[in-house]
Amino acid sequence: MNRKLRVKMSISAVQSYKNYSDEDLMEFFQNGKTAAFNELVYRYQDRLHNFLYRYTHDHQDCEDLVQETFLRVHKSKDSYERIARFSTWMYTIALNLAKSLYKKKKRMYMVTIHKDDSDPEDREMVIEDHNILPDQQLHEKLCIEQLEKALMEIPEDFREVIVLRDIQQLTYEEISDITDVPMGTVKSRINRGRVQLQDLLINYVKPGTNAA
Secondary structure (H helix, E strand, O other), X not given: OOHHHOOOOOHHHHHHHOOOOHHHHHHHHHOOOHHHXXXXXXXXXXXXXXXXXXXXXXXXHHXXXXXXXXXXXXXXXXXXXXXXXXXXXXXXXXXXHHHHHHHHHOOOXXXXXXXXXXXXXXXXXXXXXXOOOOOHHHHHHHHHHHHHHHHXXXXXXXXXXXXXXXXXXXOHHHHHHHHOOOXXXXXXXXXXXXXXXXXXXXXXXXXXXXXX
């Protein structure tokens, strides 16, 4: 979010709410405590920016989406029910906004693929460069460009879950709630998407060994 648009909070307000859970803060906000909403913005504005930037690859679009997400959260506060995690509810709003933007602009960029070592079911996609250019910075730029092109070619359903899992590092359960598909389908799409990325990149990079 543009720094000029960031919510300005007093130190006392931050201290007053910093020890509460996100769900507590939403309940306070629903009861008219605006400072509780400010604390949520403070907690999530950077993470939300990082998440949405992977979809837009455009700072202005990202800033607009972050601001619109918080506006939707503000306007829809009464529709939130505590049975759901606040972060899952908020990311669902952000994802729907990003998908709407994607449909309008017909483009989506994402980078960074990783494996969660704590999850034995999470498969890793290792990309090892074998055509190192003299200019390392230029080489890395070209690698990212190739990866972005490959990501543009895989199905939207695969891109969606890869961003949520590999970029935002959400759990399978959270992704299932956000995308409204079974957890088994989420895992399948993530793994199939990574395999497709490796196939698309095989002429440029050398895939490493996938972890089980």
